[in-house]
Amino acid sequence: MNRVLHVLRTALLPLSLASFMVPSPQVQAAAVEDLEYGGILFDYYQQDYFAALVHYEYADSKQALNHDADDARLLKGGMTLSYGLADQAEAIFRDLLTPQVADEQRNRAWFYLAKLYYQKADIARAAHALTQIGGRIPFDITAEYNYLATLINIGNRQTAAADAGIAQLGNDSRYAPYLIYNLAIRQLKDGKTADAAQSLSKVMTLAQQSGSEELLVLADRARHALAKIAISNGDLLTAWNNLQAVRTTGLYSNRALLTYAWSAIKLKRNSDAIPALKLLDQRSIAIPETQEAKVLLAHVYETEGAKRSALKQYLLAEKEFKEGLEAITHARQVIAAQEIPQEFVINLEALLDESDWYGMQPSLDYNKLTPFLTELMASNNFYSVIKELRDLYGVRRNLEFWQMQTHEHELIIRIRRDQTGMNRLMAEANAAQKQFRFYKDGLQELKLNTLTLADWEQERFKSLWENTTKELGLVSDKMDQVAAIKEPYRLSYALEQRSKALAGQVTRELGNTNALVKSLETVMRAVITAELDKHEERIRYYWAQARLGKARLYDKALNTMDDAATGASQ
Numbered sequence: 001m002n003r004v005l006h007v008l009r010t011a012l013l014p015l016s017l018a019s020f021m022v023p024s025p026q027v028q029a030a031a032v033e034d035l036e037y038g039g040i041l042f043d044y045y046q047q048d049y050f051a052a053l054v055h056y057e058y059a060d061s062k063q064a065l066n067h068d069a070d071d072a073r074l075l076k077g078g079m080t081l082s083y084g085l086a087d088q089a090e091a092i093f094r095d096l097l098t099p100q101v102a103d104e105q106r107n108r109a110w111f112y113l114a115k116l117y118y119q120k121a122d123i124a125r126a127a128h129a130l131t132q133i134g135g136r137i138p139f140d141i142t143a144e145y146n147y148l149a150t151l152i153n154i155g156n157r158q159t160a161a162a163d164a165g166i167a168q169l170g171n172d173s174r175y176a177p178y179l180i181y182n183l184a185i186r187q188l189k190d191g192k193t194a195d196a197a198q199s200l201s202k203v204m205t206l207a208q209q210s211g212s213e214e215l216l217v218l219a220d221r222a223r224h225a226l227a228k229i230a231i232s233n234g235d236l237l238t239a240w241n242n243l244q245a246v247r248t249t250g251l252y253s254n255r256a257l258l259t260y261a262w263s264a265i266k267l268k269r270n271s272d273a274i275p276a277l278k279l280l281d282q283r284s285i286a287i288p289e290t291q292e293a294k295v296l297l298a299h300v301y302e303t304e305g306a307k308r309s310a311l312k313q314y315l316l317a318e319k320e321f322k323e324g325l326e327a328i329t330h331a332r333q334v335i336a337a338q339e340i341p342q343e344f345v346i347n348l349e350a351l352l353d354e355s356d357w358y359g360m361q362p363s364l365d366y367n368k369l370t371p372f373l374t375e376l377m378a379s380n381n382f383y384s385v386i387k388e389l390r391d392l393y394g395v396r397r398n399l400e401f402w403q404m405q406t407h408e409h410e411l412i413i414r415i416r417r418d419q420t421g422m423n424r425l426m427a428e429a430n431a432a433q434k435q436f437r438f439y440k441d442g443l444q445e446l447k448l449n450t451l452t453l454a455d456w457e458q459e460r461f462k463s464l465w466e467n468t469t470k471e472l473g474l475v476s477d478k479m480d481q482v483a484a485i486k487e488p489y490r491l492s493y494a495l496e497q498r499s500k501a502l503a504g505q506v507t508r509e510l511g512n513t514n515a516l517v518k519s520l521e522t523v524m525r526a527v528i529t530a531e532l533d534k535h536e537e538r539i540r541y542y543w544a545q546a547r548l549g550k551a552r553l554y555d556k557a558l559n560t561m562d563d564a565a566t567g568a569s570q
Contacts, residue, residue: 321543
């Protein structure tokens with residue numbers, strides 16, 4: 001039973017983790033009344049949260065959020081949480097719990113607080129926050145509200161309330177399969193194996209009806225869990241039937257294929273185990289199931305009496321285990337490089353998505369590292385480190401940009417203060433005014449000359465005079481503005497000091513950010529190194545098993561040859 005629970009727990013639920021990681025308030029653009037709030041929404045919908053936060057602070061400092069202030073604060077809280085600033089986000093949401101805030105915004109704030117507490121695994125405070133929501137729940141968060149409430153009920157063993165919540169969502173809800181899956185975990189923990197099996201069967205049915213890839217993966221997990229339940233009950237045939245329905249492609253197929261092979265071996269159907277083991281044998285050596293399958297396949301051949309095939313498999317396994325150890329050595333070099341953590345974190349999702357490394361050997365240097373991190377990526381702690389590093393890299397990029405801007409601003413201030421070239425500029429402006437008057441007088445003289453022409457000839461020049469006069473009028477306005485400047489702009493001392501203070505603040509914050517990045521990169525390297533140690537230990541174990549199997553077959557072959565020689569001599 002513990003093994004089954006491990007299978008269920010290690011299967012990450014995207015909706016229970018990812019969608020609850022960043023609570024982002026839903027907004028209706030058509031209802032926007034404040035112009036500045038529209039600009040904030042534009043950056044928000046572009047997922048440029050940093051620019052949206054800057055825009056919010058600017059609008060708030062100008063008191064430009066009169067009608068949409070509470071919605072803007074909700075948005076700020078969600079974006080602040082997206083940067084991992086949970087305490088600051090909590091403070092923002094709590095500021096919206098006052099009676100002066102409208103019921104809808106206050107209910108939203110309680111809901112986002114509940115999500116925040118749930119993310120922190122503080123189930124009691126999350127449940128309390130949900131109970132504070134009064135009146136009508138905003139329509140756009142109703143489904144999420146029911147989902148979160150049902151998850152909390154499942155965690156608190158309130159299965160009757162959880163069943164009611166699932167029924168309220170309906171089978172068409174995208175949340176239903178994940179809630180039922182979580183309910184199955186709780187039922188297994190409570191020893192309700194039959195109920196858990198029924199829940200897992202329902203997950204498979206809903207997944208098949210939806211046809212989405214994400215839910216089909218969940219269905220494979222459910223089938224594998226059902227097979228584990230059957231194996232723990234000694235019902236190998238039921239386990240066999242469930243495993244046959246698991247797809248042979250995809251990241252989760254590795255564990256299912258290995259379980260399928262072991263079930264076949266226990267059923268004395270070694271010939272049925274061989275295709276699954278062969279399929280695993282073709283996959284990356286970084287996959288633990290592949291490592292075990294290589295030795296197990298040779299053992300099955302040996303058990304079936306196919307000594308030649310068994311020896312060949314042992315030899316190939318020994319060679320590939322050696323290559324696996326070399327790959328781990330290279331992976332250690334990759335993660336030890338100075339800039340690798342930043343590039344690795346930023347490109348991790350793209351690398352995992354494009355390299356399909358569970359079915360083929362990786363081709364890029366980074367892909368020599370990522371295959372060893374499958375189980376590690378299923379860890380919430382490691383995911384949190386990656387997310388925080390990614391956010392810190394974003395903050396550092398913005399601070400570096402601002403530092404560059406402060407240098408340029410300092411140059412502008414110095415030029416303004418020294419008034420370099422201003423006398424020359426004023427002289428050129430006076431010369432331009434004289435030249436403009438010359439052209440204007442010349443145009444008037446030409447216009448008078450055309451009056452001596454016939455009427456039909458004057459008509460040809462009419463549109464030309466009108467356009468030219470219009471252009472000269474625009475230039476005249478500009479020249480009057482320049483003439484009104486009696487002396488150049490003088491930079492105020494207060495503004496100069498303010499600029500220096502902000503430049504110093506950027507430098508200090510950049511130093512703090514670099515220190516945080518360095519500490520988290522150290523943690524990340526240590527965690528990955530520990531994971532690589534686990535892989536190396538496991539590969540060395542199976543490598544030793546392959547060498548023992550090879551030696552055993554050689555000994556048997558030599559004994560057979562000795563017996564044959566002894567028989568021939570007699």
